[in-house]
Amino acid sequence: MTNDLSPRQTWTRDEIRAVYELPLDQLFARALAVKAANWPDGAVQKSQLLSIKTGGCPEDCGYCSQSAKFDTGLKAEKLMPLDEVVETARRAKANGADRFCMGAAWRSLKERDLPKVAEMITAVKAEGLETCVTLGMLEDGQAEALKEAGLDYYNHNLDTSREYYGEVITTRTYEDRLETLGRCRKAGIKLCCGGILGMGETREDRIGLIHELSKLTPHPESVPVNKLVPIKGTPLAGSEEIDSVELARAIATCRIVFPQSWVRLSAGREKMTQEGQALCLLAGANSIFVGDRLLTTPLPGMDRDERLLESVGGSCAKC
Numbered sequence: 001m002t003n004d005l006s007p008r009q010t011w012t013r014d015e016i017r018a019v020y021e022l023p024l025d026q027l028f029a030r031a032l033a034v035k036a037a038n039w040p041d042g043a044v045q046k047s048q049l050l051s052i053k054t055g056g057c058p059e060d061c062g063y064c065s066q067s068a069k070f071d072t073g074l075k076a077e078k079l080m081p082l083d084e085v086v087e088t089a090r091r092a093k094a095n096g097a098d099r100f101c102m103g104a105a106w107r108s109l110k111e112r113d114l115p116k117v118a119e120m121i122t123a124v125k126a127e128g129l130e131t132c133v134t135l136g137m138l139e140d141g142q143a144e145a146l147k148e149a150g151l152d153y154y155n156h157n158l159d160t161s162r163e164y165y166g167e168v169i170t171t172r173t174y175e176d177r178l179e180t181l182g183r184c185r186k187a188g189i190k191l192c193c194g195g196i197l198g199m200g201e202t203r204e205d206r207i208g209l210i211h212e213l214s215k216l217t218p219h220p221e222s223v224p225v226n227k228l229v230p231i232k233g234t235p236l237a238g239s240e241e242i243d244s245v246e247l248a249r250a251i252a253t254c255r256i257v258f259p260q261s262w263v264r265l266s267a268g269r270e271k272m273t274q275e276g277q278a279l280c281l282l283a284g285a286n287s288i289f290v291g292d293r294l295l296t297t298p299l300p301g302m303d304r305d306e307r308l309l310e311s312v313g314g315s316c317a318k319c
Contacts, residue, residue, distance in 0.1 A: 004034045004256050011214040011257055017207050020253045024245070031252035031284040034259045045099065045262055045287040047132070048092035052080045052120065053104035059136075059171045061159075062235040063196060063228055066105040072233035079104070082119055089124045097290055100124050101132035101155065101192075107171070108137040118149035125150035132192055137172065137180045143187035153222060154184040155192040161208030164201045168236070181216065191220040194266070197250055198228035198242035206250050214257050222287065223254050223261050225280075227268025244276030248283040255284025262287040 019027065056076030057066045065072040089100045102120060109117070121131050132153035133146065146154070158177055159165065165174050181191060193216070195209045213220060227247055230237045254263045264287035265280045 004030065005037045005259055007219050007258065007260055009215055009217050009219075011211065013207060013211045016211050016214065016253065016257060017204075019256055020203070020207050020210075020249055024249070027249065027252045028283055031255040032282075034256050035284050035286065038259045039286055043286065044281070045264075046095075046097045046290045047099040047101055047264070047287065048088075048095075048097040048290055049101040049103060050080075050085065050088050050092075051105070052085060052102045052117075053077065053106065055105055057105040057136075058107050060169060061171075062168045063199060063231070065231040065234060067234070070233045070235070072231055076105075079113060079116060082116070082123060085120050086123050086127065089127050089129055092290075093127055093129055095290065097129065099130040099132055099153070100127075101134065101153075101289075103134040103155070104136070106136040108139065109135040109142055111142075114142060114145055118145060121146065121149040121151050125152075134192075137176055138183050140183070143183040143189060147187045147189050151189055153190045153192045154180075155222075155224070156180050156184070157194055157196070157224065157226075158209060158212055159195050160199060160201050161205035162212060163208060164199075164205040167201075168199055190222070191216070192222035192224060193220040194222075194224035194226065194254075194264070196226040196228050196267070197247060198239055198268070199236050200239050203246070207253075210250070210253055210257055213254075219258050219261055221261055222264060223258050224264040224266040224287075225251050225254060225285070226266040227272070229268050229271070244272060244279055247276075248279045251280050251285050252283040264288060 054077045055066050055074045056068050057064065058068055060067055060069045065074050085102065092100050117133065117135065121133065125131050130152045131150060132155055133151060134155035156177060160168055162174050181193060184191060193213060197206060213223065225247070227242060228236060228239055230239055251263060251265065263285050265277065265285040266289055269277055269288070
């Protein structure tokens with residue numbers, strides 16, 4: 001067995017498959033050994049996500065309620081005012097969040113919106129929170145401007161395996177996504193990059209996604225593992241739900257492959273039982289989104305989250 005305790009970009013797909021398909025007790029034992037070595041305090045990071053510009057996106061991501069191509073009943077809105085963003089960030093911090101993420105339903109960041117977003121980043125940073133944005137694709141110089149404003153993380157998911165990607169999205173390519181990730185790395189911005197499970201993909205596609213992420217140098221500092229939230233009106237609304245054990249397998253594999261990254265149990269928690277969520281934390285997840293909403297879909301809420309963390313003995317990352 002190779003050394004699991006340090007990141008490496010030399011994982012093969014066969015190696016990752018062998019980890020993913022271990023007996024569950026062996027998989028968890030290996031993942032928890034990695035977690036204990038790299039995250040000895042056992043803390044769970046709390047992030048909060050705010051949609052600063054909702055709806056009207058020209059992309060055709062098959063899972064997304066914000067696409068203008070699908071009739072989901074969601075109305076397009078303008079960019080949120082700065083004072084509302086700051087007030088939400090303050091409430092997030094008061095509720096224990098230490099990272100504040102801002103998402104805009106754009107195909108790419110337009111130059112006219114860059115100063116406004118930069119101002120939001122600077123203001124949120126001044127509140128003592130880590131900053132993260134997801135704004136679609138970036139052009140030359142934009143990542144540098146976001147970094148100068150104080151941006152810590154850029155979220156840009158690969159979503160699924162390279163082979164299955166075309167079944168989910170046709171309006172941008174895998175290489176487009178990798179190019180934006182490269183621009184952020186060049187600018188010195190940390191990456192938040194993962195995927196969505198339960199979109200009709202096979203287990204081999206889940207393994208392929210993890211393999212693609214493992215080739216990024218360095219690894220993403222945050223790896224969100226999302227469970228599809230089926231939304232009426234989207235092409236993936238009728239997808240078969242992925243079960244909590246399979247989700248936990250993916251999380252445990254990510255913990256092993258990305259030993260020094262935050263692995264986030266992300267979207268989809270609202271429909272999971274507390275036991276299912278606890279299983280995913282036991283598998284090695286050490287980050288969750290908190291609050292009432294995740295962009296346009298519900299979250300369990302602060303009270304349920306506190307009970308969840310109490311049940312597994314977790315604490316917030318900066319408590």
